[in-house]
Amino acid sequence: MQTAKITLLYTSDIHGNAMPILYATNEKADIGLVKYASIVKEERQNTENLIVIDNGDLIQGTPLMTHYVKEHRDKENPMIGIMNRIEIDAGVIGNHEFNFGDKILADAINQSDFPWISANILDKTTNKPKFGPPYIIKRLQNGIKAAIVGVTTHYIPNWESPSHIKGIAFADAFSILNKWVQHIREVEKPDILIASYHGGFERDIESGEPTEKQTGENQGYQMCQQIEGIDILLTGHQHRRLTGSINDVLIMQPGNNGQGYGKVELQLECNNDTWKITDKTGSLHELKHADTNQEIVDYMKGLEESTQQWLDEPIGQIKSDMLIDDPFLARINKHAFIQFIQEVQMDASGCDISVTSLLNNTSTGFGSVVTMRDIVSNYMYPNTLVVLELTGKDIKDALEKSAEYFIAMNDKVAVNPAYIHPKPQHYNYDMWEGIEYTIHVSKPVGSRILNLSYHGEPLDLKQNYHVVLNNYRASGGGNYHMFKNKPVVKKIQQDAVELIRAYFEKKQVVDLLVKNNFSVIV
Numbered sequence: 001m002q003t004a005k006i007t008l009l010y011t012s013d014i015h016g017n018a019m020p021i022l023y024a025t026n027e028k029a030d031i032g033l034v035k036y037a038s039i040v041k042e043e044r045q046n047t048e049n050l051i052v053i054d055n056g057d058l059i060q061g062t063p064l065m066t067h068y069v070k071e072h073r074d075k076e077n078p079m080i081g082i083m084n085r086i087e088i089d090a091g092v093i094g095n096h097e098f099n100f101g102d103k104i105l106a107d108a109i110n111q112s113d114f115p116w117i118s119a120n121i122l123d124k125t126t127n128k129p130k131f132g133p134p135y136i137i138k139r140l141q142n143g144i145k146a147a148i149v150g151v152t153t154h155y156i157p158n159w160e161s162p163s164h165i166k167g168i169a170f171a172d173a174f175s176i177l178n179k180w181v182q183h184i185r186e187v188e189k190p191d192i193l194i195a196s197y198h199g200g201f202e203r204d205i206e207s208g209e210p211t212e213k214q215t216g217e218n219q220g221y222q223m224c225q226q227i228e229g230i231d232i233l234l235t236g237h238q239h240r241r242l243t244g245s246i247n248d249v250l251i252m253q254p255g256n257n258g259q260g261y262g263k264v265e266l267q268l269e270c271n272n273d274t275w276k277i278t279d280k281t282g283s284l285h286e287l288k289h290a291d292t293n294q295e296i297v298d299y300m301k302g303l304e305e306s307t308q309q310w311l312d313e314p315i316g317q318i319k320s321d322m323l324i325d326d327p328f329l330a331r332i333n334k335h336a337f338i339q340f341i342q343e344v345q346m347d348a349s350g351c352d353i354s355v356t357s358l359l360n361n362t363s364t365g366f367g368s369v370v371t372m373r374d375i376v377s378n379y380m381y382p383n384t385l386v387v388l389e390l391t392g393k394d395i396k397d398a399l400e401k402s403a404e405y406f407i408a409m410n411d412k413v414a415v416n417p418a419y420i421h422p423k424p425q426h427y428n429y430d431m432w433e434g435i436e437y438t439i440h441v442s443k444p445v446g447s448r449i450l451n452l453s454y455h456g457e458p459l460d461l462k463q464n465y466h467v468v469l470n471n472y473r474a475s476g477g478g479n480y481h482m483f484k485n486k487p488v489v490k491k492i493q494q495d496a497v498e499l500i501r502a503y504f505e506k507k508q509v510v511d512l513l514v515k516n517n518f519s520v521i522v
Contacts, residue, residue, distance in 0.1 A: 001269055001270065001271065002142060002269070002270035003267065003268065003269050003270070004049065004140075004141070004142050004144060004267075004268045004270075004275070005047075005048075005049065005265065005266065005267055005268075006049040006050075006051065006140060006144065006146070006192070006265075006266040006268065007043060007047045007049065007050050007051070007263065007264070007265055007266075008050075008051040008052075008053065008194070008232070008262075008263070008264040008265075008266070009039070009040060009043060009050070009051070009052050009053075009261055009262070009263055010052070010053040010054065010055055010196070010234050010252070010254065010261065010262045010264075011033075011036060011053075011054050011055065011254060011258070011261050011262075012054070012055035012056060012057065012094075012198070012234070012235070012236030012237075012253065012254055012255075012256070012262075013055075013056070013057040013094070013236050013237065013239055013255070013256035013257065014033065014054070014057065014058050014061075014079070014256075014257070014258045015057055015058075015060060015061025015062065015096065015256060015257050015258075016058075016059065016060055016061040016062035016064055016065035016079060017031050017032045017033065017061065017062055017257050017258030018032050018033045018034060018062075018064060018078060018079060018082055018258075018296075018300055019032050019034060019064065019300060019304060020032045020034060020035055020287075020292060023062060023063045023064070023307075023311065023373065023376070023377060024362070024364065024373065024377035026308075026373075030259075030286065030287045030288045030290070031257060031258040031259050031287060032258045032287070033079070033082045033083075033086070033258060033296065034082075034292045034293050034296045034297055034300070035258075035287040035290040035291070035292055035293070036086070036258065036261055036287060036290070037082065037085065037086050037293035037295075037296045038290050038291045038292065038293045039261065039285075039287070039290050040052055040086050040087075041293065048141050049140040049141055049144065051089055051138060051140075051146060051148070051194070052086065052087065052088045052089050053088060053089060053090050053091070053092070053148065053194075053196055053234065054083060054088055054090075054091045054092065055092050055094070055196050055197075055198055055234050055235070055236040056091070056092040056093055056094025056095075056096075056097065056152065056198035056236060056237075057094030057095065057096040057097065057198065057236065057237070057256075058079050058083070058091065058094065058097065059077060059079045059080070059096075059097055059100070059104070059105075059108055060096040060097070060099045060100060060382065061096065061257070061380065062380075063307060063310075063311055063372075063373070063376040063377070064078070064303065064304065064307050065078075065079070066376055066382065066497060067303075067306065067307045067310050067311075068303060068307075069100050069104060069382075071306065071310070072303060072306065073103075073104065073107070075303075076111050077104070077107060077108045077111055078299075078300060078303055079108070080108050080111045080112050081111070081299060082296055082299070082300075083112070083114065084111075084112065084113040084114070085295060085296060085299065087113075087114075088114050089114060089136070089138055089148065090114055090115050090116070090117050090136055090148055090150065090196070091112065091114055091115075091116045091117070092116070092117060092118055092150040092151075092152060092196045092197075092198050093116060093118040093121055093131055093150075093152050093198065094152065094198045094236070094237070095152065095153060095155070095156045095159065095160070095198065095237070098156065098160045098164045098165055099160070099164070099381070099382045100382060101163070101164050102163075102164060102165075102166070109131055109132070115132045115133060115136055116131045116132040116150075117129075117132055117133055117134060117135060117136060117148065117149065117150030117196070118130075118131055118132070118134075118150045118151060118152045118198075119134030119135065119149060119150060119151050119176050119177065119180050120151045120152060120154060120170065120171040120172065120173050120176035120177070121152055121168060121169075121170060121171075122168065122169040122170075122171055123167065123168065123169075124167050124168065124169045125167065127169070130168055134149060134150070134176075134180050135147055135148060135149035135150070135180060135184055136148050137188060137190065142270070142275075143275075144191050144192070144268065144275050145188070145189075145190045145191050145192070145275075146190060146191065146192040146193075146194065147184045147188055147190035147192065147193045147194065148194045148195075148196060149177065149180050149181065149184060149193070149194070149195050149196070150195075150196045150197075150198075151173040151176055151177045151195070151196075151197050151198070151199070152170075152173065152197075152198040152199065153173060153197075153198060153199035153217055153218065153219075153237055154170035154171060154172055154173050154216065155170075155215065155216060155217040156170050157170060157475070158217075158475055158476050158477055158484075159472050159475055159477040160471075160475070161384060161471050161475075162475075172216065173197065173199055173216075173219055173223075174216075174219040174222055174223055174226075174227075177195060177197070177223055177227060178223075178226070178227045181193065181195065181227050181228070181229045181230055182228075182229065184229075185229045191268065191274075191275035191276075191277075192231050192232075192266065192268075192277065193229055193230055193231050193232075194230075194231065194232045194234065195223065195230050195232070195233050195234070196234045197219075197220060197223065197233060197234065197235050197236075198235075198236050198237055199217065199218050199219060199220060199235060199236070199237050200218040200220055200235050200236065200237045200238030200240065200253060200422075200423075201218055201220040201221050201235065201238070201240075201242070201251075201253075201422075202214055202217075202218040202219060202220065202221055202222070203221040205221065205242065205244050205246055205251065206244070208221065211421075211422050212418075212422075213479060215479065218237065218238065220233060220235050220246075220251065221246060223249075224246035224247045224249040224251060225246065225247050230249050231249065231250065231277060231280065232249065232250045232251075232252075232264055232280065232282075233246075233249050233250070233251045233252075234252055234253075234262065235251060235252065235253045236253060236254070236256075238253065238422060238423045239255060239256035239257075239423055239424075240253045240255070240422055240423060241253060241254065241255045241260070241284055243262075243282040243283060243284060244282075250264065250280045250281075250282050251282075252264065252282045252284070254284055255284070258287075259286060259287065260284055260285055260286045260287060261284075261285055261287075262282060262283070262284055262285075263282070263283050263284075263285055264280065264281070264282050265280070265281050265282075265283075266279070266280050267279040267280075310372055311371065311372050311373035311376070312371055312372070312373060313371060313372050314369055314370070314371050315370050315371060315372055315374075315375065315500075315501055315504045315505075316370050316504030316505070316507065316508060316509065316510060317368060317369055317370065317508070317509045317510070318340075318366060318368055318370065318509070318510045318511070318512075319368075319509065319510070319511040320336065320368075320511075321336075321365070321366065321367050321368050322335070322336040322337040322340055322365045322366040322367075323337075323364060323365045323366065323367060324337055324358075324363055324364055324365035327358055327360075327361040327363065327426070328415065330358055330365075331358055331405075331426075331429060331431070331520075332406075332413055332520040333516075333519075333520075334431075334514055334515065334516045334517065334518065335358075335365070335514075336365075336512065336514050337358075337363075337365040337366060337378070338356060338358065338431055339433075339512055339513075339514045339515065340366070340510065340512060341356045341379075341500075342354040342356055342431075342433035343503075343512055344496075344499055344500055344503045345385055345433075345468045345469075345499075346433065346434070346468065347503060347506075348385060348468075348492050348494075348499050348502075348503075349385055349387050349468035349490060349492060350490075351387055351434070351466050351467060351468040352434045353395075353432065353433065353434035353435060353454075353465055353466065353467045353468070354432070354433040354434060354467070354468045354469070355398075355430050355431070355432050355433075355467060355468070355469040355470075355473065356430065356431060356433075356469070356470070357426070357427050357428070357429055357430050357431065358426065358427075358429075358431075359378070359379065359380065359381065359426075359427045360380075360424070360426055360427060361424070361426055363377075363378045364377070364378065365378065366378070370504065372497075372501070375497055375500050375501065376497055379496045379497060379500065381470075381472070381496070382495040382496070382497070383470035383471055383472055383495060383496050384470070384471045384491065384492060384493055384494065384495055384496075385468055385469070385470060385471070385491070385492040385496075385499070386468070386469060386470070386471050386474035386488060386490070386491055386492070387466055387467065387468050387488070387489040387490040387491075387492075388466070388467050388469065388474055388483060388486045388487065388488060388489065389464050389465070389466060389467075389486060389487040389488075389489050390464070390465055390466075390467050390482075390483070390486055391461065391462060391463065391464055391465070392454075392459045392460045392461035392462060392463050392465065393461040393462070394482045394483070394486065395432075395435070395452075395459065395465065395467070396449055396452060396459065396461060397482040398430065398480055398482055398483065399432065399437055399439075399449045399452070400445070400446050400447070400448060400449055401478075401479070401480055401482070402428075402429050402430045402431075402439075403439045403441070403445070403448040403449060404416060404418075404445055405419050405426075405428070405429035406439065406441045406520060407441065408441045408442045408522045411522055412522060413441050413520055413521075413522050425478070427478070428478035428479075430469075430473065431518065432517075432518065433515070433517065434454070434517075435452065435453065435454050435459060435517065436451065436452070436453045436454075436517045436518065437449055437450070437451060437452045437453075437517070437518050438450040438451045438518065438519050438520075438521060439518070439519070439520045439521070440521055440522075441520065441521065441522050442522050466489055468492075469483075470496070471491075474486075474488075
């Protein structure tokens with residue numbers, strides 16, 4: 001009897017982390033593709049049958065990639081160059097692949113030596129997969145046939161700028177995966193079927209209890225339970241670390257930001273010329289003991305040096321610092337850094353009502369001298385701004401949605417666990433400028449907003465107001481459905497980093513007054 005072993009390595013949600021450093025502080029860290037490349041190289045030397053996949057959100061997320069897009073976009077995309085050198089078998093489109101616009105994505109795909117598979121992202125004209133084949137077949141030693149099919153969360157239009165996804169249709173990921181799995185099983189008859197899904201799990205993988213609103217953003221649990229024929233489901237998007245089994249489907253999710261990778265090991269036996277999987281295991285690995293790959297380091301040298309010079313460039317000064325010591329306190333009390341972002345948005349848009357959030361709990365704010373490193377470390381998404389025409393009721397509904405971020409615990413304000421697990425979503429709590437309001441956390445959800453006023457008068461729920469907010473939120477991202485399909489008054493096409501830099505160039509020295517226009521009480 002013949003036996004065989006197959007190893008699969010995969011990454012997901014790398015988010016531009018090529019180098020083993022944290023750009024905010026320039027401290028060394030055990031992260032990045034330069035370390036992962038050494039893992040793959042060693043595995044190739046020791047493994048006869050190896051499959052290597054990236055599961056999306058590859059090209060956006062670090063100052064390195066922001067700088068590349070702004071100053072070096074005429075050169076090869078560095079994340080693609082690295083994956084070409086690693087020699088991955090396939091890549092899957094992630095939602096953040098669209099963030100820099102269609103030209104950057106098209107260039108990245110054209111530069112790739114590997115296929116991009118995303119069966120449910122379709123060209124509206126042809127109704128066929130836009131960026132590559134829906135699946136690939138890899139022939140391994142002993143004639144073993146592995147099929148790899150890719151799908152992407154179809155929730156992308158809820159977040160992305162319409163200009164970035166023009167002419168593209170996002171079909172339901174579950175339905176399309178079901179269709180292609182059946183086709184592959186019937187036509188290709190593979191020995192192994194791997195589904196790589198840039199999406200996550202909408203339910204607890206053990207109990208099956210919902211872990212989020214069932215919007216269709218994440219469908220991994222449904223895929224395992226209702227699609228026959230999947231051996232392995234590789235996932236991502238949620239930035240979780242998971243291994244397990246659902247309905248005999250091996251599932252994985254390897255975290256984010258190049259901190260680690262997933263490894264699948266399969267044992268097969270051949271009976272009557274037919275290979276069957278006899279054992280499958282999944283494990284997660286960090287990069288603590290991995291060496292840096294010198295070939296990749298040399299390849300990245302020029303761009304990395306240019307990035308570091310750009311990051312250390314002083315942009316402006318502020319009279320009193322805007323450092324964030326406690327992100328929770330910066331959300332329940334008006335913080336100078338939040339005031340600054342609101343001022344930038346209002347200055348760029350001409351609006352007197354603005355919405356922003358503290359994007360994550362690693363934001364440190366600004367000291368008295370501000371560099372580009374400070375800017376891109378605090379505002380890590382390439383968001384643009386949109387001015388919407390909203391009614392007073394829309395504004396109140398949005399405030400009530402934001403108020404869900406809090407709960408009352410032991411007569412104190414605390415963060416709702418739903419915004420921490422299974423995925424941190426601190427960025428979905430908004431703070432408003434230009435209106436006054438109180439969030440009363442002890443009151444029932446949906447009736448927590450009190451003392452809502454505009455220019456000293458109660459906000460008119462039937463009146464229209466112009467409000468500036470980022471494009472993610474303006475499209476309804478974060479389940480802010482009240483913003484969907486509202487009249488667009490203006491679009492500001494420069495991204496947040498450019499707008500903040502322009503504000504400093506205009507002001508040179510920033511001296512602002514913090515306006516305590518909201519309070520959070522229990």
